[in-house]
Amino acid sequence: MGYDTAGRVRGRVTRVRIVSERFRRRPGTVGSWHMVSGYRQLRDVDAAPRFFDRDGLFEHDGDEADSDVGALIDLDLDDVPDLPARPSIVAGDVSAAGGVLWVVDSSLPLAVSVDADHTVHEYVLPGAVGISRRIWATTGGCWIAGGDGLFRVDVGETPRHVDDIPVLAGATLGDTLLSCRAEGRWTLHGPGGHRIEVNAPEGYVASVAVDADGFVVAVRVGDSAFRLVRVHPEGALTVGPVLPHTRRQQHRMFLGGTPLRLFLGEHAAPVLEDLTLGEPRTLPKGLMSAGQVGPFVWFTDHPPDGTGRSGWWPLPGPVTYDRARQFWLFTLLDGQSLEPVTSTPIFATRPPVTIDEHGTVWVIADGIRPIPDSTMQWPNELDIAALLDVARNHTTDSAE
Incomplete structure (x- = not known):
């Protein structure tokens, strides 16, 4: 329901x-x-x-x-065939940086890196089984976080358990991670283990984004108000005023775009220097599941049929597509104009999303898939499990 x-x-x-x-x-x-x-x-x-x-x-x-x-x-529940064997890795989150694609398993303490030539390296985290985790790639490694805390993985090194407090949200700027942890504690984690504790304001972290000046966090203050907080890379904190929002708005609040905007439903308002909001722009429809990825804003929604209030948006016009299997429409909006760039059918409502140095956007939707440049083109799968199996077999053969 x-x-x-x-x-x-x-x-x-x-x-x-x-x-x-x-x-x-x-x-x-x-x-x-x-x-x-x-x-x-x-x-x-x-x-x-x-x-x-x-x-x-x-x-x-x-x-x-x-x-x-x-x-x-x-x-x-009894009249069903047995499940097939689990693949060697089931992608739970994905992130790219420095020419490397990083993937963390959906429930195992396992991460892999995939180079441009599809060379795979695996890393076993000193963490628990059965925990979903987020991953943020940086130059030379990645940060991984979940209910059992924060881990650091450097290329070719043994993963380290950095913190045991669960991370609720985060973002990276260069090699620095802002982790918004439980108990209202925020921390900047820099290269080489350097960390800065941030005196965060009370409230629920709804979204974390980055712009040219640092991190921006949207913090809900009760049911009908929120504020924006800027965290500078060196640790300075600027807390914006409490801003009202419409309580009946059912869409998730998120930050994205260039210049940075706050999205809530069908409204996208620019974030001003004093952490207030400028005049909002009204989109053709509300964005239910959306986020920031590089210079784009992404969102998923039902594929349009031209009969709704928004017509065929975000598609350029009438499109014929196969309705044999239900899919969701993944759309990239230009971060500045907010005009649709491309729309892709996928099998996920809230996919993890990342972008690599070549501008390719990757999503986890029935496997890891690169978003095509053409609208309404089905994305191919990058079979991470098969690549990992090949790497493991090669390692075994070399040992023998």
Whole structure:
């Protein structure tokens, strides 16, 4: 029914029912609706629709309307084949720097580096199994963080456990990592183990980005306010004023673009020198899952069919595509103009994203894939597991 579920389950589908709810217009508004309890209905169908949205409510003239909100699916958990053997590595996050692509496993304490000639080196972290981790590449190595703390990997060296406090968010500027850790503690980690503790303001870290002057962090202060904080590479801190935002806004707040902007829903406002916001620009639609990658802003959304309020945006116009398998549309926006650069079908809603020194954008979406230059072209896969297997076999043969 939403994005607040966790975990995975496998089973044979035995029944599908569509769930509908009743919505009532909020008094004195045009496009604001709330769900009315006690009117949920279920109906059996042979197949669920691919997406559920509320666009019909905006076109409804009355004050009450029923809308489909999701699917209730019955599964037979026993009538399924055994899972295939796990690959040697399952990519959980990816980052590029210095001509090297770094990948960390989704649950194993394992990272690999991939050179331009597809030479692979693996590194085993002194960490726990079953933890998802983030990775930030730098020249000559990478930072890796998760629920068991922060690790540093230098090329050709044994990985080091730098800190055991979980890292909630972070970003790199050159070789320096800003880690926003639990308990409201922020730290700048520099080359050679140099670290600077930052006296961070209270609040939830919603987004971390970089610009020419350092790091910028968006910090939520309660349900209806936030502030921007600049962290300079040498450790100085500039805390901006508390800024209001609309509480009913359901989209995630994030920073990105050139000049740096704060995105919230369909609004993109430039970040000013005093850490306030300039006049916002309205995008054709709200960005649900998005982020900063090099000079681009990326986001994922349902592929358009031309019938919604935003028309065919971000596609250039009517496009015919195969609907046999549900996919999401990954789009790059020019960081300055915010105009679409390219859109690519992928099988992920919130993919890890990075960009290498050649300007190639990489995503983890049913494998690691480079985003093509042409719109609506399916991306190929870089089979990291196969490359790792070859490297391991070569090492074994050399030892013998």
